[in-house]
Structures are given as structure tokens and as C-alpha cells.
Amino acid sequence: MPNIYNAPNLEAVKHAFFGRKGGFSKPPYESLNFNIKSRDNPYNIKRNLDIAAAYYGMPGNRIVRLIQSHGALAVYVDKPSQYEITADGVVTDKKGLILGITTADCVPVLFADYKNGVIGAAHAGWRGALNGILESTLDLMLERGAELKNIAAAAGPCLQKQNFEVRDDMRDLFLAQSPENEVFFSPLDEGRYLCDLQAYVKHRLELKGVENISLSSIDTYSDEEHYFSYRRAVHKNEIAQHGDFGIELSTISL
Numbered sequence: 335m336p337n338i339y340n341a342p343n344l345e346a347v348k349h350a351f352f353g354r355k356g357g358f359s360k361p362p363y364e365s366l367n368f369n370i371k372s373r374d375n376p377y378n379i380k381r382n383l384d385i386a387a388a389y390y391g392m393p394g395n396r397i398v399r400l401i402q403s404h405g406a407l408a409v410y411v412d413k414p415s416q417y418e419i420t421a422d423g424v425v426t427d428k429k430g431l432i433l434g435i436t437t438a439d440c441v442p443v444l445f446a447d448y449k450n451g452v453i454g455a456a457h458a459g460w461r462g463a464l465n466g467i468l469e470s471t472l473d474l475m476l477e478r479g480a481e482l483k484n485i486a487a488a489a490g491p492c493l494q495k496q497n498f499e500v501r502d503d504m505r506d507l508f509l510a511q512s513p514e515n516e517v518f519f520s521p522l523d524e525g526r527y528l529c530d531l532q533a534y535v536k537h538r539l540e541l542k543g544v545e546n547i548s549l550s551s552i553d554t555y556s557d558e559e560h561y562f563s564y565r566r567a568v569h570k571n572e573i574a575q576h577g578d579f580g581i582e583l584s585t586i587s588l
Contacts, residue, residue: 336366336385337560341444341488343548349444349586350389351490351550353560357382362572363580367562368399368436370417371577382583390432390587397432397585398424404440404461408454408470410478423456423471427478432587438564439493439554441535442584443468447480453586458489458535464507468538482543490584491552491561495520495530498555498565504529554582 336356340346357366358378366382367374383394390396399416400409408423414431424433433455435442440459447453456462456471475485502525508515518534519527532549539547554561562580567573 336389338389339491339550339552341490341548341550343486343546344444344446344488344586345448348390348446348588349488350386351442351444351584352386352582353491354562354580354582355560357385359580366582367580368434368583369438369577369579369581372580373574373578374580386434386583386585387432389585392430392432392587396430397434397583398426399434399436400424400457402436402457404457404459406462406465406467406470408456408467408474410474422458422462422467423454423474425452425454425471425474425478426588427452429588432585434583434585436581436583437490437492437554438562438567438579438581441492441531442490443471443535443539444488444490444584444586445471445475446486446586447475447484448486449484450479450481451588452478452480453588455584455586458531460504460529460531460534463531463535463538464511468535469542472542472544483545485544486546486548487539487544488548488550489532489535490550491554491557491582492532492550493555493563493565494532494551494553495528496556497553498529498531500527500529501525502527508534
């Protein structure tokens with residue numbers, strides 16, 4: 335069975351943050367891997383999509399899968415699309431679709447305005463979060479009829495502060511945006527810091543006016559049994575070629 339995290343502020347039967355267990359992929363991608371850039375067997379990834387979609391009583395081809403690029407573009411979809419659209423946020427107001435984004439340390443954020451029937455999903459790595467992917471996704475939801483007062487936002491499992499070591503160059507980009515962002519960085523020694531990306535994501539959502547926010551506080555790096563982690567794979571020298579690592583899927587549907 336897949337390991338699933340359900341956020342407390344979203345309807346459990348309408349969303350799922352999937353972990354790494356309960357799929358068909360073989361080592362080193364065991365077992366619920368969704369990375370088409372990896373050397374995993376594509377057939378296993380297809381079967382894994384079927385597992386994820388079965389949570390909603392649908393086939394795997396109903397999952398919307400983006401080509402993610404750590405950018406700030408969000409798109410609206412009204413029909414299934416897999417690996418055709420380059421974007422890091424996706425929005426729909428149509429039933430029968432499953433919005434899906436993949437992460438392996440970045441923050442997956444799911445959005446829902448159940449009253450107006452609009453949902454969204456965003457891949458918020460530090461670059462995307464800094465450059466506005468959360469706001470882009472929310473703006474598109476509002477264009478489709480959502481209202482801020484009704485939107486619930488849930489951040490799923492991601493790299494937590496205690497394992498997110500960064501250097502001056504990255505911190506400087508955040509401080510250039512706002513000196514107030516210094517609160518998200520704790521110094522280790524000269525030029526090294528720990529970054530609380532999950533807290534920064536929450537901050538950006540609050541600045542936008544979202545009040546109903548939940549955070550998983552689950553660390554993908556330290557929980558190797560249940561989650562893939564790009565940074566952990568790098569530290570363990572497990573990546574044979576660029577893009578060759580396992581990633582998990584986060585999903586939401588109306």
C-alpha cells in the first residue's frame with residue numbers, strides 16, 4: 335500500500351501527498367517513483383500513475399503531469415495532459431481530472447476552494463517560491479472564480495530546515511527581495527546557513543492573503559523509508575547521471 339500524507343485542511347478523499355512506498359519500481363527507485371527522467375522502467379512509472387489515480391477511482395491517464403522547470407508559470411487545464419506543458423503550477427475547475435506535481439525535497443503545495451470548485455497545485459522549490467509560483471497559482475485560481483477567503487493551502491513533505499544547508503549566494507537572493515527574509519536563515523558558520531523553506535512558503539501565502547494554511551513538517555531527507563530526497567541521494571553519491579533519482583507525487587482532484 336502507498337504511504338500517504340493527508341493535510342488536515344483538505345478533504346482526505348480529494349487529495350493525497352504520496353510517499354515512496356507501494357509502487358512497482360525496482361531499486362534504486364523503489365517503489366512509487368514518478369521521475370520520467372530517471373532510468374526507471376517507463377512501464378513501471380505508468381503503473382505507478384495507475385496506483386495514484388486509483389485513489390480517486392480513475393485511471394492513470396487522468397493525472398495532469400507537467401514538465402517542471404523550477405519556474406513561476408502556472409497554467410489552467412480543462413483536460414488531461416501528460417508531459418506536454420512546461421509549468422510549475424496548475425489549476426482546474428473541472429471534475430474528472432487529477433492535478434499532479436512531483437518533488438524530491440521541494441515543497442509541494444495543494445490548493446482548494448471547494449465552495450467555488452477551483453483547485454490548484456504548485457511545485458515550490460526555493461527558486462520557484464522566491465520568484466512567485468505560489469502567487470501565480472493563486473492568481474490563476476482567482477481568475478477561474480476562486481475567492482481567497484475560501485482557499486485552503488497545504489504544504490506537503492519537503493526538505494526541512496535542519497537538513498537544508500545553503501550558502502551566502504542563495505541567502506543573498508532572498509535578502510535582496512526583502513531584508514525581512516533573514517528570519518528564514520539560521521547561521522551555522524562563515525557563509526553557511528540553515529534555510530526554513532517551508533516557513534518561507536507559509537509567509538508568501540500569508541502575504542497573498544491566504545489564511546487557511548497547513549504544513550506537514552515531514553522531512554523528506556531524514557525519512558528515507560517513506561520519502562525520496564534529491565539532497566540525500568547526492569550526499570550518498572547515488573545519482574549516476576543528471577536527473578536520475580526517485581521523486582514522489584502530490585495530487586488533488588475535485
